[in-house]
Amino acid sequence: MLNISALQQYYGASHTLWDLELNVPAGACVCLMGRNGVGKTTLLKAIMGLLPVADGSIQFDGVELAKAKAESRAEMGIGYVPQGREIFPLLTVEENLKTGLRAANKHGIKKVPDSIFEIFPVLKQMLKRRGGDLSGGQQQQLAIGRALVLNPRLLILDEPTEGIQPNIVSEIGDVIIRLNKSRGVATPTPKPETGEIHQAIDRIHKELGVTVLLVEQKLPFARKVANQFCIMDRGRHVAVGAMNELADDMVKRYLTV
Numbered sequence: 001m002l003n004i005s006a007l008q009q010y011y012g013a014s015h016t017l018w019d020l021e022l023n024v025p026a027g028a029c030v031c032l033m034g035r036n037g038v039g040k041t042t043l044l045k046a047i048m049g050l051l052p053v054a055d056g057s058i059q060f061d062g063v064e065l066a067k068a069k070a071e072s073r074a075e076m077g078i079g080y081v082p083q084g085r086e087i088f089p090l091l092t093v094e095e096n097l098k099t100g101l102r103a104a105n106k107h108g109i110k111k112v113p114d115s116i117f118e119i120f121p122v123l124k125q126m127l128k129r130r131g132g133d134l135s136g137g138q139q140q141q142l143a144i145g146r147a148l149v150l151n152p153r154l155l156i157l158d159e160p161t162e163g164i165q166p167n168i169v170s171e172i173g174d175v176i177i178r179l180n181k182s183r184g185v186a187t188p189t190p191k192p193e194t195g196e197i198h199q200a201i202d203r204i205h206k207e208l209g210v211t212v213l214l215v216e217q218k219l220p221f222a223r224k225v226a227n228q229f230c231i232m233d234r235g236r237h238v239a240v241g242a243m244n245e246l247a248d249d250m251v252k253r254y255l256t257v
């Protein structure tokens, strides 16, 4: 489905992507892995046409994208959720979702598909709420929901749970649980928002049949949801394979901080 070969990218004089190869077969969920600063976001932006590439090929279903306009991706069925959930904070949830309809219109999609609300019920409950008033996790659900509006065949996600802090929630939760326990009161454990997002991505891949390319640093989730991995190091792909072949020595060498 997506085939990248010999890709070279520069930020000014700084050579960032070197001879990069990546294949995402239809139906797969591929996890792009690597330490901070190795070029994962740069690669996703290059795929989306948000950064110029110096050389190489990015083919989607055999069509060359490397020099095509950024808008062509949505029309071809590629959805993208950038790092940092770029939703419109002053627009309502409904209005945010409808911004995704512009590209979808060309495919005859006139209304937000119900499948989005099945995956993210909270968006239905909060249709009239302003995007900026949602929690971090809910904003991420909105960002993914908006990308799904155009019924993409390939969904690209850049660190979907980054900055959504289950730790803070659960740390506060832990204190409350311990306090309550000491008083003999049971407390329901707060549900981490990251878990909901991980679950939703798994459903999008498995139930909606969307091919997924994602950057994910959380190894347990990457192992669970993805069936293939591509590890990058200093702008190059250094290891690819089936997720069940991701060995501990690779994790130690390329992923452990």
Ligand SMILES: Nc1ncnc2c1ncn2[C@@H]1O[C@H](COP(=O)(O)OP(=O)(O)OP(=O)(O)O)[C@@H](O)[C@H]1O
Pocket: 011, 014, 016, 034, 035, 036, 037, 038, 039, 040, 041, 042, 043
């Ligand atoms: N706009 C830019 N101009 C110049 N250099 C940049 C720019 N954006 C990123 N870089 C550099 O390019 C390299 C790759 O960055 P990139 O953000 O793609 O890495 P990453 O693997 O996605 O890291 P992270 O996990 O921290 O997001 C880094 O050395 C970074 O400093």
